[in-house]
Amino acid sequence: MSNEATPAAQPSTGTQQAPGNIASFIDHTLLKPEASEAEILKVCAEAAEYRFKSVCVNPVWVKTVKKALKGSGVLTCSVVGFPLGATPTDVKTFEARGAVLDGADEVDMVINIAAARAGDKGALVEDITAVAEAVHASDAILKVIIETALLDDAQKVLACEAAVEAGADFVKTSTGFNGGGATVEDIALMRRTVGPDLGVKASGGVRSLADAQAMIAAGATRIGASSGIAIVKGEQGSSGY
Template sequence: MTAYTLDDFARLIDHTNLHADASPADMAQLCQEAKDYHFKMVAINQVQAKRCAEALKGTDIDTGAAIAFPLGQTTIAAKVFETQDAIANGANEIDYVLNITELKAGNDAYITDEMTQIVQVCHAANVPCKVIFENCYLTKAEITRAATIAKKVQPDFIKTATGFGTGGATVTDVRLMKQTVGPHVKVKAAGGIRNSDDFLAMIAAGADRIGTSAGIKIINALKQRMAVDHVNSIEMQR
């Protein structure tokens, strides 16, 4: 059993605003909320990296840039450049969308090359790299193949979804990804996680990071649950 305090739970959350019409004021609010709740990261579109990095300067909250988002349909060279540009502008975490077309076509060599190049750029800069699978478009066999590649390449995380596809995270997929990738690569659950029950279920299934735009609601619900139970932590079986 692992005991999680409220802050432990908050530090699992990538506080997210990836909307195309997000304003500078929205970004400022996102960063302030991340400070107020001590979330692990703000998850934003790549073009917002500099703005958010400046807003979070001096804190332990990361700026996470989404690369080739949300479709993943750009060349490896384009993804590498976008990653480099994001890091140059202050991003200190990267979430990129793999090439779903090539994965579904069985082109594992392409997926391996793409993942290797982006992970190398990230790790050379000491920046964690997360690979977004977009599981709603994949079969279980395809999810397993992508996770098997990640087990060899070793990004920091593999991730369930962008939140912009036809479906989001499921407990079944999180378990499959974690069982396949092993202990050296973590799993991020994202897409459709909007309440504390789903949040806890993803952690129990093996997720070490949760991407959500409902982090404040989730943390407040957990705070209320702890207050009712008169406890300072929640124990979970991992």
């Protein structure tokens, strides 16, 4: 699925992507609720300079980011049902539709975490499918945040299976807001569950080049991080997301 005209802006999902340029794996992220317009524009300028894959922001900033990134080849990413996932499906769908209409090339949605913990795969599939249909109608990409820190391994597998069944493009570890983030073990489990063709995004706590490389080796094809510059420079980033 393509959502940009130039090859540099093509969204990627599965394991066919090789870790040659670490910047091309990174969703440069600023999701703090207090983020200012100046901070958002700074992140956009950094993403264009370092050639990150996308800039990921809250929905209120999508139009600003899309305009700032025009012509850069960097994608615009937003979040839905974030960070709790505890909104009704029709609300998530409305939010997703608005994000893509505002210019989002990619949408990262949070699942119904309670449904995953209860083992209710049907509810998960229904929730994800509705959002996927709204996102794909605009040729955008859907990533599904399963919030691994709140699930046991069986629940993680269930959530990943639901994402595959619902037609998602990626599964993603974490919001970064609910305790704990990506681990190599979780990435490996998610990759085994979804197979070779779906994207796997590691997010939350990836703050160094070594962290990012470990996630990629375990099967990640995207890295969500607020420390993207430190990662590409081989430095240690600060905490946060």
